[in-house]
Amino acid sequence: xxxxxxxxxxxxxxxxxxxxxxxxxxxxxxxxxxxxxxxxxxxxxxxxxxxxxxxxxxxxxxxxxxxxxxxxxxxxxxxxxxxxxxxxxxxxxxxxxxxxxxxxxxxxxxxxxxxxxxxxxxxxxxxxxxxxxxxxxxxxxxxxxxxxxxxxxxxxxxxxxxxxxxxxxxxxxxxxxxxxxxxxxxxxxxxxxxxxxxxxxxxxxxxxxxxxxxxxxxxxxxxxxxxxxxxxxxxxxxxxxxxxxxxxxxxxxxxxxxxxxxxxxxxxxxxxxxxxxxxxxxxxxxxxxxxxxxxxxxxxxxxxxxxxxxxxxxxxxxxxxxxxxxxxxxxx
Numbered sequence: 001x002x003x004x005x006x007x008x009x010x011x012x013x014x015x016x017x018x019x020x021x022x023x024x025x026x027x028x029x030x031x032x033x034x035x036x037x038x039x040x041x042x043x044x045x046x047x048x049x050x051x052x053x054x055x056x057x058x059x060x061x062x063x064x065x066x067x068x069x070x071x072x073x074x075x076x077x078x079x080x081x082x083x084x085x086x087x088x089x090x091x092x093x094x095x096x097x098x099x100x101x102x103x104x105x106x107x108x109x110x111x112x113x114x115x116x117x118x119x120x121x122x123x124x125x126x127x128x129x130x131x132x133x134x135x136x137x138x139x140x141x142x143x144x145x146x147x148x149x150x151x152x153x154x155x156x157x158x159x160x161x162x163x164x165x166x167x168x169x170x171x172x173x174x175x176x177x178x179x180x181x182x183x184x185x186x187x188x189x190x191x192x193x194x195x196x197x198x199x200x201x202x203x204x205x206x207x208x209x210x211x212x213x214x215x216x217x218x219x220x221x222x223x224x225x226x227x228x229x230x231x232x233x234x235x236x237x238x239x240x241x242x243x244x245x246x247x248x249x250x251x252x253x254x255x256x257x258x259x260x261x262x263x264x265x266x267x268x269x270x271x272x273x274x275x276x277x278x279x280x281x282x283x284x285x286x287x288x289x290x291x292x293x294x295x296x297x298x299x300x301x302x303x304x305x306x307x308x309x310x311x312x313x314x315x316x317x318x319x320x321x322x323x324x325x326x327x328x329x330x331x332x
Contacts, residue, residue: 001303004028004060004101006052006068006094010037010275010285012267013069013109014045016295021303022065028055033277034285040276052093057100064306065299067107069290070094095129098160105169105302106135106160109290114156115141126158136166142294146174149268149291150185151209157298165309172297181206182236182266189262194250201256204237209266214287222283224258243283260286268293 003022005014008029018024028048029035035049048055057066070090091108098106114123123139130137137160144153161169183205191198210232213225224233224240233240237255244257258266260275260282268291275282 001065001306002063003065003067004057004063004097004103006055006066006097007070007090008038008047009034009069010289011041011273012269012289012292013067013295014038015269015273016290016292016297017065017067017107017299019292019296020299022299025060025063028052028068031281031285033281036276037274037285040274052090055097057097060101062103063101064104065107065302066094066097066101066103066105067295067299068094069109069288091126095126098130098135099133102133104162104165104306106130106137106158107298107302108158109295110156110158112141112154112156115139130160134163135160136163137161140171142172142298144268144291144294145179145208147172147291147297148175148177148179148293149266150179150182151212151266151268151291153211153291153294155290155294159298159302161302161305165305168308169305170301172301179208182209182238185265186258186262189259189265190247190256192247195248195252195256196250197248197252201237207236209233209236212263212266212287214284214289222280222287243279245279263287267291 001022002025003017005017005024005027008014008027009031011034014024014027024045026046026048027038028050029038030049030051032049035047038045038047094106094108113119127137127139137158140157140159141154142157144151144155159169159171183202186205187198187202190201195201210225210229213229222243224230224238230240234255239255239257242257243263244259246259248256260279261271263283264273264275264286265271267286267289269286269289270292275285277285
């Protein structure tokens with residue numbers, strides 16, 4: 001299975017898709033710190049740093065999957081929901097790449113606000129654009145906590161599959177067990193400096209986390225969100241007004257702040273996944289990421305769809321072309 005990832009950010013979706021069995025032939029990202037993070041964790045990945053508008057998909061024709069997390073601000077309430085009138089809206093570029101690459105499947109994710117009534121016409125238009133290219137497309141709201149992530153994080157997924165294999169795609173089913181609580185997930189990290197109040201805090205932090213927000217470069221330093229979000233964090237015994245450099249000291253009194261590594265753990269990044277940059281850009285990479293387990297769950301369903309279709313075609317005696325791994329010449 002081969003894929004191209006756009007708007008790769010700090011690698012949450014890319015990692016999940018990799019775990020679902022896909023090999024990335026290219027990852028496109030404009031942010032320098034995020035590109036450094038991707039290179040630090042996966043030196044063999046083909047990281048392309050630059051504007052998506054300048055990226056051509058012609059060298060990747062016929063791959064299995066085009067995936068990405070196009071910018072959220074155009075559809076978020078915090079970004080004023082300007083939609084297609086927002087210069088940061090990259091859905092048109094994604095559709096252009098679908099036309100150029102003609103992958104077997106497309107997987108894009110965004111914020112819950114994209115399902116608001118104000119965008120009904122826009123979503124219908126995007127589906128129509130993909131239908132003209134020969135795809136069956138659907139929007140679906142999935143919550144990360146239904147797939148093992150210790151966080152209430154609703155995300156909107158857009159999945160488009162070529163018409164001739166679309167009957168084999170089904171959305172992932174929620175797992176049957178509840179995710180761990182914030183106190184359980186962060187116990188070892190929060191107690192790293194011998195904090196004597198760890199047990200009391202862990203019992204208080206007895207629920208999953210609110211949605212972690214990453215913010216944008218137009219705003220100040222990192223924190224855990226607007227006033228309502230900070231109140232939700234406070235109910236778990238967490239000070240959401242900023243991000244700490246380290247775990248509480250042994251004699252710390254009060255509500256602790258999270259470190260970037262703690263936030264990454266709540267996003268379900270593996271601890272060995274390192275982030276490059278100063279605290280603010282690192283936090284933004286983490287906060288804006290798609291949790292890997294959620295990306296993996298959808299990616300596995302796409303992989304299964306493609307594999308079932310391939311097996312059925314082989315039984316029917318129809319030849320199937322597999323992509324060439326070359327990066328400089330067309331893939332077919």
